[in-house]
Amino acid sequence: MSMTFVNITATVSSLASIQTDLHTSTTTLVWVTSAYALAVAGLTLCAGTVGDLIGRRTVFLIGTAVLGAGSLICFFAGDATGVIVGEAVMGVGGAFVLPNSLTVVSASFADPHRRTEAISIWVGFSGVGLAAGPLIAGVLLAHFSWHSVFLVNAAISALVLIVTPFFVVNSRHLGRRIDIPGVLLATVSVVALTYGVIQGSHVGYTDGRIIVAWGIFLAGLGAFVVVERRSGDPMLDVHLFRSASFSTTMAVGLAAMFGFGGVPLIMVLYFERVQGASALNTGWRLLPTLAVYVLVSVVAARLVARVGFKVMLSAGLVVTAIGAVCLLATPAGASYGAVWPGMVIFGLGEGLVLAPTTAAAVTSVAHERAGMASAAVNMFRQLGNVLGTSIIGSLLTSNFAHILPQRLISAGVSAPVADRVAAAAGHGGTAPAPKGPEGIAIQHAVARAFTDSVHKGLIVTAVVLLIVAIPAALFIAGRRPSQQS
Template sequence: PGRHLDPPGLALTVIAIALLNYAVIQGGYAGFGTPAVLWSFTGFVLVLAAFLVVESRSRTPMLNLRLFRNPSFTAANLVAMVAQYAFVGMAIAQVLYFQRVRHESILETGLLTLPVTGTYLLVSAVAGRVVSRLGFKVTLTGGSLIAATGTLLMLTQTAHTSPALIGLHLAVFGAGAALVLPPSTAAAVVSVPPAEAGMASGTVNLFRQIGNTLGASVTGTIVTSGLISRLPDQLTQHGVPSEATRDITDGIASGTPIAAIPAGIRDNVSAAFADAFTSALHLAVLIPAVGALLAAVAAVLFVRKHAQIH
């Protein structure tokens, strides 16, 4: 009762997230020192500051900033954001790996990524029972550690790793994510008074969607820029003539398929591409792995075992 929409808060949120994603994507393409990227990052900071001011002064804010005084609520949101970032980032990296390195079809790629989605579905179905028995702290901490383990296992992935082994890594990650994402919402909701439960649920969703968009933009940027920066050295190591290295790198950067490259060096270019891409993938998945480990620490320190309403 007495609540109404918060158009300024909504508009500022959308603008801030859009600026951040644009800066990340454009920075990976044109360089993070370019004027457009610097202005976008600056705009993001200014709009975010304006959002915090507006929400702190609004009588019915979209986001009640006082909720973040509760450490358990804050930790649950951050854990959810990191887990969603990792889930989306890992999925994008693996899809690109299967299609660009293993040359799998779209259908085959979908089947090869079933271990993560299938495991997530099965484990999330029993996540509530796990929380009831072990509590939020153990569940979120354990889930974050399992997800980090699955992501770190991907660092062993090469261009020739068997799909079965990759599937095992994906399944481990999926199980961990399933013990984090659904319970994190419940942990946040029960940490606030009943009248704020809807806002708490919406806040977790907001943080998950931020992780969702950043997982896509940051991972795509890292894989793309990492591939292009590593490709020249890999081409040289695989015996591609130095005079052709730059043209091939520029062509791949602009989307030229390897099939269009002269047949005499196509196999060498394909092998170099696979090695460069896999190396870039390692960096892309290392970031969510570290994030998941930090999320586990946050859960241990701040999430209540059985979150209590204040």
């Protein structure tokens, strides 16, 4: 399961190299980071049903093989389209791995408290993958091209395919069927939403294409609810959302991954473009966030046993928002001293939220609904990841492109030079800059414009987290895992 998260941060760490080599636009770059999560979000529910039908281990192995194949597509890609296609294929594999690995873990422990501990360890290993991704990418990028980064998951996939039959027991839930209409409607809705967010930030949200995308999203979502309500064996039992606690838990999972998808993305770009850090150095700078997240995730089950889900989740969202606010201290320079405290606090908050969110969803339903609950929480988490990378990433790139020309001119740069610098920055290149005071002014203006754009993304993230913390404190059931039936 960790390799599904290795891909996220390894790809983010490779963005600068990919953009420089392929000369991609900033919009295309956001699609590179969103394609994977988009596929996971659209197919996770279906993958859980398929696992129930033909066996969780079987589908887990299929997903592992597909994920490895997608990695090889990215490795051989010669343009941005190939990378995006490869990321989408990896997302299909990740969709099959995530819910089935979680169902295997949760079904192995009947005692609710032990199940929560096991799920916390499962979530903690997502942090291991997130932490390993930048470091692995940094080492490889220091010696090879960005293509080499995608060989990592191909190698891990081969190893997992060999050892899984010896350690994982196959299980299934007979009587299920694949909800094809539900799969299609869910996928179309997620794709339309993501397209509207990413493209709308660059062409304007009143553009005809974006309005059509919003219409498709709303129509698809409405049709999905109708189809699932009428289905005798729904992919997602919408009646579960009658529970305010379950619905709020889904919102918390979405909001937490919104932050965990968007903030690392913009911080990687900040470290590389403003602070001039190498890919490996960027990995080390991300480590405080990811290491704290892993440690807190592992002990989260014991904390939940003491304070309950309500306190844990609402407090975790607030702490994560505080971490995002602390990151507003990031300077338009190379100093890391003002950055790491916010990174630590942000990782602490995410660790308090993500593992208990998964456990809260699984333990809030009947045992036979555990697979559906695990698929649902994974879907909402991955949807949050899609929205985090697309909204925060698009906000960063569009705001940077908007304010950079004026910042350059205000710094005394001539209009023709400012236009060339802005155009080059939008495609990951570097325009020939004059030496002397004007060259220094360009460097400072670019750094300030990019840093200000990062700050805007952090503010949006903090606001989203604080808004969701309110219903979390009001509606999530306060029962501890040991009190669950």
